[in-house]
Amino acid sequence: MRIRLITVGKLKEKYLRQACQEYLKRLQSYAKVDVVELTEASPALSTEQQVTDEEKRMLAAISPDSHVIALAISGEMMSSPQLAEYLQQQTTYGQSHFTCLVGGSYGLSSQVLKHANLQLSFSRLTFPHQLFRVMLLEQLYRSCKINRGEQYHK
Template identity: 35%
Template sequence: MMKSKMKYHVITIGKIKEAYLTAGMDEFLKRLRPYGQVEITVLPEEKMPDKPSAADKKRILDIEGEKLLRHVREGSFLFVLDVQGTLISSEAMAEKFSELAVYGCSELSFIIGGPFGLSDTIRRRADLRISFGRITLTHQMIRLLLLEQIYRAIKIGRHEPYHL
C-alpha cells in the first residue's frame, strides 16, 4: 500500500523583499519536494494609515484575517504561528504531524500574519497556535524558519538524519 504524501500549505501576508530569505526558502522548498506538496499563498498587505489608531489596527487585522482564512481548505488542520502560542519543539512538531497523518489528515495549513500581527478571528479558528519562541521575528523571516521546521519535523518523523 502506497502511503499518500502530506500536503503543506503556508498562507501569509506580504512579499519577501530580501534575496537571502528567498534563497533560503527556495532551498527548503527543494528539500521538501520528495516528502509532499508544498504550496505558498502570499496575499497583499492591507494599507495601514500612517498613525493608526487601535480601531484602525483592529480593522486592518480583521480584513487580513478574513482574507487569510478564505485560503484554508476544508479538512485541513490549521496551525497559526503566534508569538503567544504554545512553544513547540521540533520533536513535538514531528509528533503532531505523525499523529495527524494517523488520523487521516492529509493537509496541514500554516498561517503567518502580516507585519501588524493576527486578528482574534484567526486565533479562534486555529486548530493549534504555535510559537517558535518569545522573540519577535519579522513575518518574512518566520516564513523561512517555518519551512525549515516543517522539513526538520518530517526528517525526525521518518528517523532520517538532518544535514544542512
C-alpha cells in the same frame, strides 16, 4: 501530505527568497507544499482595520479539510521532535492537509486564532514575518526528516 503556507506580505530580500526556495525544494520529497502570499493591508487603515482586512482574506484561503496551525507568539511552544510527533499523530489519525498561518506586522486576528486547530509559538521573541517564513519551512523540513528517521536533527 499537503502543506499550505498562508502568509501576509511578500519576501522582499533576495537572500530570504533563496532560503525559502531551498527549503521548498527539500520539502518536495516529503510533501506537496504551496505558499499563498496575501497582500498587506493598506497602512492608511487603522491597526484594527488592517488586521480585519487580512483576516477576511486569510480565512477565505483556508481549505475546509485542512488542519490549521496558526503561528502566534502566545501559542504553545514545542521542541522540534515534539512538532514532528504532533504532525505524525495528525497524519496517523487521517489528516494529510496542513495549513500554516503567518500573520503580518500586527499578527493574527482573534477570529483566525479561533479557527486554528493549534496555536504554535516558536519563541516569545518577535521575529520579522519574512525571516519567520524561512524558520517555519526549515522546521517543517526537519519534522519530515525526523518522522522518516533520516539524519538531520541533532
